[in-house]
Amino acid sequence: MNNVLKVHDLTKTFGSTTVLDGISFNMREGEVISLIGSSGCGKSTALRCINFLETPTSGRIECMGQSVSVVNDERGGSQIVNARDIRNLRRQIGMVFQNFNLWPHLSVLSNVTEALVWVLKLGKKDAEEVALSALSKVGMASFRDRYPQQLSGGQQQRVAIARVLAMRPKLMLCDEPTSALDPELVGEVLKVIRALAEAGATILLVTHEMRFARDVSNRMIFLQNGRLEQDDEPKELFRNPATEGVKRFLSTVMAANA
Amino acid sequence: MNNVLKVHDLTKTFGSTTVLDGISFNMREGEVISLIGSSGCGKSTALRCINFLETPTSGRIECMGQSVSVVNDERGGSQIVNARDIRNLRRQIGMVFQNFNLWPHLSVLSNVTEALVWVLKLGKKDAEEVALSALSKVGMASFRDRYPQQLSGGQQQRVAIARVLAMRPKLMLCDEPTSALDPELVGEVLKVIRALAEAGATILLVTHEMRFARDVSNRMIFLQNGRLEQDDEPKELFRNPATEGVKRFLSTVMAANA
Amino acid sequence: MDLGIIAYAVPFLVIGAKTTLLIAVFGVGIGLPFGVAVGLARCSRSRVLRRVCDAYCAIFRGTPMLVQVFVIYYGLAQVSFIRQNPILWWMIGDGLNAAILAVVLNTGAYTAEIFRTAFLSLPKGLIEAAEACGMHPWHVFRRVKFPLAVRQALPAYSSEAAIIVKESSLASTITVLEITGYAKRLMSETFAIMDIFIVTAAFYLTINVVVLTGLKLLERRLSFAR
Amino acid sequence: MLGDLWVLMVEQSWALALLKGSVVTIVIGLIGMALGFLVATPLAIMRWRKVVFVSQLVDGYSILVRGVPGLLVIYLLFFGSIEWVKAITAAFGYQDSADDAYPYLVGVIAIAVISCAYSIEVIRGALQAVPYGLLEAAQSLALPRGVTFIRITFPLALRLALGGINNVWQMTIKDTSLVSVVGLQELMRTAAIGAGITRSPLLFYCIAAALFFCMTAVSQTAFSSAERALDRGFRGR
Amino acid sequence: KDGVLRIGTEGDAPKFSMADPSGKVTGFDADIANGICAELKLKCEFVVQTFSSLVPSMDKDRFDVIISGLGITAERQKKIDYSIPYATTPLYFAVSKDSPLAGLKSLAEIEKALQGKSVGVVTGTTYARFMEKRMHGADLKTYDAVTQLTADLASGRIDVAFADSPTWMDFFATPDGANFTRIDLKIMAMDDPDVLGHGMGVGMRKGNTELKTKVDAALCNMINDGKVKEASMRWFQDDYTIPCKK
Numbered sequence A, B: 001m002n003n004v005l006k007v008h009d010l011t012k013t014f015g016s017t018t019v020l021d022g023i024s025f026n027m028r029e030g031e032v033i034s035l036i037g038s039s040g041c042g043k044s045t046a047l048r049c050i051n052f053l054e055t056p057t058s059g060r061i062e063c064m065g066q067s068v069s070v071v072n073d074e075r076g077g078s079q080i081v082n083a084r085d086i087r088n089l090r091r092q093i094g095m096v097f098q099n100f101n102l103w104p105h106l107s108v109l110s111n112v113t114e115a116l117v118w119v120l121k122l123g124k125k126d127a128e129e130v131a132l133s134a135l136s137k138v139g140m141a142s143f144r145d146r147y148p149q150q151l152s153g154g155q156q157q158r159v160a161i162a163r164v165l166a167m168r169p170k171l172m173l174c175d176e177p178t179s180a181l182d183p184e185l186v187g188e189v190l191k192v193i194r195a196l197a198e199a200g201a202t203i204l205l206v207t208h209e210m211r212f213a214r215d216v217s218n219r220m221i222f223l224q225n226g227r228l229e230q231d232d233e234p235k236e237l238f239r240n241p242a243t244e245g246v247k248r249f250l251s252t253v254m255a256a257n258a
Numbered sequence C: 001m002d003l004g005i006i007a008y009a010v011p012f013l014v015i016g017a018k019t020t021l022l023i024a025v026f027g028v029g030i031g032l033p034f035g036v037a038v039g040l041a042r043c044s045r046s047r048v049l050r051r052v053c054d055a056y057c058a059i060f061r062g063t064p065m066l067v068q069v070f071v072i073y074y075g076l077a078q079v080s081f082i083r084q085n086p087i088l089w090w091m092i093g094d095g096l097n098a099a100i101l102a103v104v105l106n107t108g109a110y111t112a113e114i115f116r117t118a119f120l121s122l123p124k125g126l127i128e129a130a131e132a133c134g135m136h137p138w139h140v141f142r143r144v145k146f147p148l149a150v151r152q153a154l155p156a157y158s159s160e161a162a163i164i165v166k167e168s169s170l171a172s173t174i175t176v177l178e179i180t181g182y183a184k185r186l187m188s189e190t191f192a193i194m195d196i197f198i199v200t201a202a203f204y205l206t207i208n209v210v211v212l213t214g215l216k217l218l219e220r221r222l223s224f225a226r
Numbered sequence D: 001m002l003g004d005l006w007v008l009m010v011e012q013s014w015a016l017a018l019l020k021g022s023v024v025t026i027v028i029g030l031i032g033m034a035l036g037f038l039v040a041t042p043l044a045i046m047r048w049r050k051v052v053f054v055s056q057l058v059d060g061y062s063i064l065v066r067g068v069p070g071l072l073v074i075y076l077l078f079f080g081s082i083e084w085v086k087a088i089t090a091a092f093g094y095q096d097s098a099d100d101a102y103p104y105l106v107g108v109i110a111i112a113v114i115s116c117a118y119s120i121e122v123i124r125g126a127l128q129a130v131p132y133g134l135l136e137a138a139q140s141l142a143l144p145r146g147v148t149f150i151r152i153t154f155p156l157a158l159r160l161a162l163g164g165i166n167n168v169w170q171m172t173i174k175d176t177s178l179v180s181v182v183g184l185q186e187l188m189r190t191a192a193i194g195a196g197i198t199r200s201p202l203l204f205y206c207i208a209a210a211l212f213f214c215m216t217a218v219s220q221t222a223f224s225s226a227e228r229a230l231d232r233g234f235r236g237r
Numbered sequence E: 001k002d003g004v005l006r007i008g009t010e011g012d013a014p015k016f017s018m019a020d021p022s023g024k025v026t027g028f029d030a031d032i033a034n035g036i037c038a039e040l041k042l043k044c045e046f047v048v049q050t051f052s053s054l055v056p057s058m059d060k061d062r063f064d065v066i067i068s069g070l071g072i073t074a075e076r077q078k079k080i081d082y083s084i085p086y087a088t089t090p091l092y093f094a095v096s097k098d099s100p101l102a103g104l105k106s107l108a109e110i111e112k113a114l115q116g117k118s119v120g121v122v123t124g125t126t127y128a129r130f131m132e133k134r135m136h137g138a139d140l141k142t143y144d145a146v147t148q149l150t151a152d153l154a155s156g157r158i159d160v161a162f163a164d165s166p167t168w169m170d171f172f173a174t175p176d177g178a179n180f181t182r183i184d185l186k187i188m189a190m191d192d193p194d195v196l197g198h199g200m201g202v203g204m205r206k207g208n209t210e211l212k213t214k215v216d217a218a219l220c221n222m223i224n225d226g227k228v229k230e231a232s233m234r235w236f237q238d239d240y241t242i243p244c245k246k
């Protein structure tokens, strides 16, 4: 299987704070990887870098083989692939934001059809069909005519997931996609993600629900203070924590679960 | 012990949708109650009604004995207590919002000191001291000079908690206070909440983490489609689900946990 | 350009500039809080208050300021009740006071509109967060609503400030000798219309560049990191 | 009193003259505003995007035009260009028609130049206030830039800009009185002439004000309904 | 243009230059203009514009002459050329009938009595200059138009107003003006030509000597055969003609 994503020595600093510190990992097609780590360790930033929403300070991101982003900090400047390439890539990358970012002036349905119509060039009818099927996967089809601000937190999150699902991305980046959901719905989303992965999609997700992560993912990556501490199969990670940090994190998780 | 909060027959409709449908429950001093239920069942709305951010369509909310809010829908109109009484009440009620609502133009420290200075009338020095101690309880003291938008999701959530903690409210309403936190931090927040409850605060929290809810709360209230289905001690609730709804909810939770 | 005429004109215009500045400072100083208050009132729950303020804004934005100045100065002076009431007569009897009154009323209406939209577009959650901790409405306004609204309104308000400076020229129609008052006189004395016009405009431009750059810097200072 | 009014307005037909002036005012105001807005939008976008060099130019233009009295803008535009226009049109033999039409053209352009400067600031302010996350969401879905702008950024910004645009429009319609210096008899000038020679300034100016008020009242309803339409989805919490 | 004399005029000055709703210009200035056109066998074409754009417009050849009651002063002559003067209006002070000033007779007395009093004049006129030069202690208020001047005189904001005789004739005839009277002291341009100018003339572009000789000749003819007097009598019920010196 091909590598869908190759991240090499990714570093990101905001001013003087280093948020990501030389992260490298690969993702193969159909893989589900969970990014775990304590609050503020750089998970969201990593996702944002992979989606080119954030310009890395240095490092290399190679995505779908098609296009390579070479970024150098040797001469102090960042060199990025051009905007069109980025857009082409993003067409195949879906991102569920931690704070949803639904468009408040568009109805739930329009929030989902928007990209279908303008990016995938579907007709209005087709787009609505696809959108409704995505919405019903997360149980939101009946809210199609509501506006985001008339929805509960969990409902908003589900629309945000549907918006990305509908695009059938090859690579899905999900930033805590179940944070506002009740356990029942977490199970539903878990199913949806599994189905996606089985259908060949590659999924990188940030989550705090260890059980969910363990159940759904082929590999888990643990970040601490912007450094990648361990990248292993879930079982392996839980059995043999590579560093003190991983061990401590897992032990508190276990304690909480007890 | 006194009743800190009495909710009687609380109903709230948005247009034609009934979101809360005759909810009644009491809270005694020092009690921790978890409000659980699936996404969109009306938990946030209930909290918002108790804090008078939403005007109930009908029903009665009695808070701290001091003041009574009588709301009638018999003549089609709502009659509420006056603004000053509401303000006095709110001084003793703290609310952690589901989406944090940190003030973007104020630094982390100012976000916390704001109410201390203007509501509790503390001096600037005192306020900062109190604020810093609240911030360090959630591990955010070192971020005092950052602005909210420079924080990760979990960091924002912790500041939001600190903002309320600092006010030492008698009644705390927490809307999914741990949704963006990693298990380690969830444990920390759990500790903080327990300590608060032991110090006499009354806490009503909405959460999707059943284990957290079970561990921390004296009673759990299950809502479904805006109706209160069960109000029991955690053990009791888990052992004897009162209705089909509760049973189904708990069984999926258990399945997910398995 | 005729340097002799310019040299002759500048000292007069400098005297006029002081009056212009006086009107503008009062216009902003009173007009801004007044406008913000009206803007708030237009978002208030009280229907009567809202209607009254809406009407005020509609009238003062919908009619030329020249007419407002005329009505305030010449029109009201025909009402004998106003002429006999010392306070009212103090306000409109003197050209300068009447000019300031007109500027405040006019800019108040425009400022109200700018701030009304700014207030309406504030994320509700942020205000609820302030209310939820029991803040007094005044503090909610001062510490949350206003600082956030100002950031959004500033670009549009900077235009309004520049307009105040320029519209103060209407004071010349009611005997106040500010920049334009002197300019009119100089123009008909010398007929060097363009020369004097350009010098006059340079005066306004100088004042406004200071005002606009100042507000731009303020805007930059107030913008928080995204 | 009413008799006097009748004589003035109907028998001396000032009413007709004022109406004619109103038409000039409306036409020039509408075209000037529309033109100004059309030009202002791309400029404001470039300013918002911080396009190098263009941003500085836009800032300079906006400060300059907002800083000087409108009268100077139209004076310079008109008296600065009229000789060239004369020479050119004379060469082609159209001097007479150019002489007649040119003031209108300059009037419209001057109004556009002024309203454009004000519109730029309004639009730029609104664009800056659109939450960035919403645009990132569009980016992440690979929406083309144009679509993102038309479907997401612009509607959101328009909602924030509406009050300011309304202000600019109300100001612009009254700024049309500037074109009287190039010899166009718009509403205010007609009123001024009427006021001068009939010696009833208050009467004429108040009638002019009432006419202006009618124009803005009509536009006000349009703005109100636009505001309601754009506020869809925001009325919840 | 051939066969046409384009005349710039204000159009909003009562009795002098009045543009009616249809755009037709009447008044003393219009009569003078029509007279000149008749003399020169040209067709008159009026262009009505605000005062401040008259001179630049003429500079840019939007019209050939300005006839708008322009007073001839040395300063203005630096910017435009003038024809010979054809008329001048006497100037008077106006005060309320019960004012102590009403009975004064000489300029010196008036100057003394005006100390600290507010005096109104129309801005930019030659007599505004005169006030400024002669009435040092007075608080001078300037107005854009005579209607505003008389309104403030009526409302009591100013104690004294100074303007030309047609203004006062008009004003005293109105209900507001009934309580006012002019001080019986006639001031003419010739009393102080350096300040008050040399009377009204036709304005022309600088250096347009060919036109100037034609207009001067035409005016001289009109003065001599009584056309100017006729117009003056028609509008002012008095003869303000200045004799032609040539």
Ligand SMILES: Nc1ncnc2c1ncn2[C@@H]1O[C@H](COP(=O)(O)OP(=O)(O)OP(=O)(O)O)[C@@H](O)[C@H]1O
Binding pocket: A149, A150, A151, A152, A153, A154, A155, A180, A182, B014, B017, B019, B038, B039, B040, B041, B042, B043, B044, B045, B046, B098, D236, D237
């Ligand atoms: N302004 C509104 N107009 C119409 N319906 C609304 C409005 N606000 C909320 N609702 C509906 O009310 C219901 C309850 O919302 P609420 O936010 O209380 O849910 P919740 O229990 O907090 O859910 P979650 O766990 O997802 O946050 C939802 O179904 C939501 O769609």
Ligand SMILES: Nc1ncnc2c1ncn2[C@@H]1O[C@H](COP(=O)(O)OP(=O)(O)OP(=O)(O)O)[C@@H](O)[C@H]1O
Binding pocket: A014, A017, A019, A038, A039, A040, A041, A042, A043, A044, A045, A046, A098, B149, B150, B151, B152, B153, B154, B155, B180, C226
């Ligand atoms: N604009 C910024 N300026 C400075 N620091 C920033 C900025 N944005 C983020 N950070 C910091 O970068 C770190 C990583 O942020 P990130 O959002 O990636 O965390 P995270 O792993 O997603 O955490 P969480 O689980 O809480 O969402 C945090 O410590 C945060 O404070």
Ligand SMILES: [Mg+2]
Binding pocket: A043, A044, A045, A098, A175, B152, B153, B154
């Ligand atoms: Mg994050």
Ligand SMILES: [Mg+2]
Binding pocket: A152, A153, A154, B043, B044, B045, B098, B175
């Ligand atoms: Mg909720």
